[in-house]
Amino acid sequence: MKFIGVVLSTVGISVLVVYSIYYTLADFFNNATVPTIIKVVFPMVIAGMALLLTAAIREKMSGRSRFRSMSANDRASEETEANDRVVVTPIGPEAPARSARVRV
Secondary structure (H helix, E strand, O other), rough: HHHHHHOOOHHHHHHHHHHHHHHHHHHHHHHHOOOOOHHHHHHHHHHHHHHHHHHHHHHHHHHOOOOOOHHHHHHHHHHHHOOOOEOOOOOOOOOOOOOEEEEO
């Protein structure tokens, strides 16, 4: 009973969403006040976002990752490679005249 309710709700919401998107886009593209450049660029942006989402999902599902074949030590060194040096300025009477450079 619960499963049937979830299925019916999901199908009903999906139909309403598709219906509203269809008529919104039909109105958008048939409206003469919308500039032609916007009518051309809008689908390009949507297609680009869909391709990026598809690529991210495919990469996640296939398990490919830059860090997958690295050991934990290699990952840590690569992640901190850009921040090799950090300037530390001690506060207090024992502070040296210049800043000390410390490797993270």
